[in-house]
Amino acid sequence: MKNQVRAYFGEAKWFHGRQIPTMEDDPKIITASFVIARFMDDMTSHKFEQKRRHVASGIECYMKQYAISEEQVYTEFHNQIMNAWMDINQECLKPTVVPMPLRHHVLNLSQVMDVIYQEGDDYTHVGKVMKNNIGSLLIDSIV
Numbered sequence: 001m002k003n004q005v006r007a008y009f010g011e012a013k014w015f016h017g018r019q020i021p022t023m024e025d026d027p028k029i030i031t032a033s034f035v036i037a038r039f040m041d042d043m044t045s046h047k048f049e050q051k052r053r054h055v056a057s058g059i060e061c062y063m064k065q066y067a068i069s070e071e072q073v074y075t076e077f078h079n080q081i082m083n084a085w086m087d088i089n090q091e092c093l094k095p096t097v098v099p100m101p102l103r104h105h106v107l108n109l110s111q112v113m114d115v116i117y118q119e120g121d122d123y124t125h126v127g128k129v130m131k132n133n134i135g136s137l138l139i140d141s142i143v
Contacts, residue, residue, distance in 0.1 A: 027096065029096075032091070035083075036114065038058060039081050042059050043059070059077075084110075088107060
């Protein structure tokens, strides 16, 4: 409870001081969810995007910035995704300044991203598996 009050107090100071916080001020769970969504999307869609002359994905940006191979980027992104899941698990299991209902929403979003990008880019190329997932969730759901 004290941590939550401190977080609200910090937000109030930002508001009254007309400050805009940096991205480093985001809760760890938000950053972890972003890493999962962005890196999984980049890993599954960048080959397709290269073929259609799309803007550079995170894969190309990382390769250029750190002068490493595509395979090394995939390994690094995979490791960062695994670490992000550990951060989300940790944030969901211990009290933090982020209220549990919000943490639940972030966890749900991360899980959806995992389902969409686990076997490929099912967001861009919706297949039978994703159609069945959506159907079981929205049409055939158990009430």
